[in-house]
Amino acid sequence: MLDGRKINVGVLGATGTVGQRFISLLAEHPFFVIHALGASPRSAGKHYAKAVNWKQVRPIPSQVREIIVHECKPEHFLECEVVFSGLDADVAGDIEASFRLAELAVFSNAKNFRRDPNVPLIVPLVNPTHLSMIRQQRALHSPPLKKGFIVTNANCSTTGAVVPLAVLEKAFGPLESCIITTMQAISGAGYPGLPSFDILDNVVPYISGEEEKIEWETLKILGGIVDDDEGQKVFDMHSRQPLRVSASCNRVPVIEGHTECVSVRFARRPPPSPQQVREALQGYTSDVYTMGCPSAPRHTIFVHEEADRPQPRLDRDYQAGAGVCVGRVRQCRVLDIKFVVLANNVAIGAATSSIINAEYAAIKGEI
Ligand SMILES: NC(=O)C1=CN([C@@H]2O[C@H](COP(=O)(O)OP(=O)(O)OC[C@H]3O[C@@H](n4cnc5c(N)ncnc54)[C@H](OP(=O)(O)O)[C@@H]3O)[C@@H](O)[C@H]2O)C=CC1
Numbered sequence: 001m002l003d004g005r006k007i008n009v010g011v012l013g014a015t016g017t018v019g020q021r022f023i024s025l026l027a028e029h030p031f032f033v034i035h036a037l038g039a040s041p042r043s044a045g046k047h048y049a050k051a052v053n054w055k056q057v058r059p060i061p062s063q064v065r066e067i068i069v070h071e072c073k074p075e076h077f078l079e080c081e082v083v084f085s086g087l088d089a090d091v092a093g094d095i096e097a098s099f100r101l102a103e104l105a106v107f108s109n110a111k112n113f114r115r116d117p118n119v120p121l122i123v124p125l126v127n128p129t130h131l132s133m134i135r136q137q138r139a140l141h142s143p144p145l146k147k148g149f150i151v152t153n154a155n156c157s158t159t160g161a162v163v164p165l166a167v168l169e170k171a172f173g174p175l176e177s178c179i180i181t182t183m184q185a186i187s188g189a190g191y192p193g194l195p196s197f198d199i200l201d202n203v204v205p206y207i208s209g210e211e212e213k214i215e216w217e218t219l220k221i222l223g224g225i226v227d228d229d230e231g232q233k234v235f236d237m238h239s240r241q242p243l244r245v246s247a248s249c250n251r252v253p254v255i256e257g258h259t260e261c262v263s264v265r266f267a268r269r270p271p272p273s274p275q276q277v278r279e280a281l282q283g284y285t286s287d288v289y290t291m292g293c294p295s296a297p298r299h300t301i302f303v304h305e306e307a308d309r310p311q312p313r314l315d316r317d318y319q320a321g322a323g324v325c326v327g328r329v330r331q332c333r334v335l336d337i338k339f340v341v342l343a344n345n346v347a348i349g350a351a352t353s354s355i356i357n358a359e360y361a362a363i364k365g366e367i
């Protein structure tokens with residue numbers, strides 16, 4: 001893998017909410033060094049510090065302030081091996097495909113390639129081994145690729161839910177059904193997000209496309225990879241034990257941190273007790289942490305005993321936003337078990353996941 005050298009990386013969408021978090025997290029990274037930045041033609045040609053409307057707690061890292069922002073064209077990123085994409089989904093599809101064609105490794109937050117049958121959808125605390133699909137992706141690409149690939153991470157609400165769901169499946173066998181109700185922060189809509197007139201003193205019970213993404217992505221992430229009749233690898237979408245997922249999504253006046261109420265029914269009878277569920281969640285260690293990915297949280301899930309936690313203002317920075325917090329684990333009178341989960345939408349829900357995915361790929365020798 002790395003032989004002690006650092007890998008040059010670029011950030012696409014570097015001026016946005018997710019792009020800024022990438023820059024904060026990559027500023028002092030042991031594997032990666034920021035080499036190039038890209039954004040829209042509106043920002044191109046400016047020093048980063050002039051182009052960005054910086055909204056992070058820590059100041060703009062000094063080494064990126066003077067970098068000239070480029071348009072998102074591969075010719076400006078040829079000295080990079082990896083790009084992290086925080087691009088607007090309206091443009092991410094074509095741009096990310098062009099970087100893959102130019103033999104770069106693309107780690108994307110955007111939704112565009114999540115449903116591609118050869119693109120892994122990886123929540124690193126859950127299914128990093130889906131990275132293996134990039135070999136088929138390269139081979140089936142026209143023309144076939146030597147190094148280029150795209151890896152996506154999930155929708156931020158999907159990410160928060162699938163971490164505890166995956167742990168429960170591992171401990172207690174397949175889930176049969178799951179109901180998820182989200183309370184999503186406004187930073188999930190990028191900056192400036194919703195008009196204050198719409199979100200202050202209010203809850204908006206609709207986020208376009210979100211419920212469908214949670215219901216579909218959960219199956220791709222929790223399912224395995226199998227061989228089809230032609231010997232191709234395919235994602236099995238949890239088909240061996242069909243899992244029904246029903247999601248309802250709400251926007252709430254919180255800046256950062258998506259809170260979700262989750263109820264689950266297990267296939268096996270009798271189901272686990274709330275105490276068994278708490279112990280399984282608290283005791284889980286992710287493979288990416290064990291393998292030494294530097295951004296992986298030491299403790300994947302913190303289980304609160306207090307009746308009124310997790311809360312976004314208090315818990316969104318747990319493990320620098322890389323872990324998730326669960327609370328209120330209790331019996332559900334309709335399904336089996338219900339709980340609340342909080343995940344930082346900009347960190348483990350976005351930039352941190354992409355970075356851990358790239359760390360895992362580097363450790364595995366794929367970049
Ligand atoms: N915010 C979140 O919590 C999460 C976001 N995501 C996804 O991550 C991506 C980024 O989200 P977010 O940071 O919130 O979005 P923002 O709107 O904050 O940022 C979008 C970025 O895309 C750039 N961009 C816009 N148009 C173009 C263009 N024509 N060419 C090149 N670059 C362009 C913008 O550059 P400029 O400043 O120059 O306009 C900006 O850097 C989206 O796909 C989103 O769905 C995923 C999970 C969570």
Ligand SMILES: N[C@@H](CC(=O)OP(=O)(O)O)C(=O)O
Nearest residue numbers: 109110111155156184188189
């Ligand atoms: N839709 C999410 C953020 C997002 O951009 O999701 P996706 O990457 O799945 O489009 C939210 O509003 O909180």
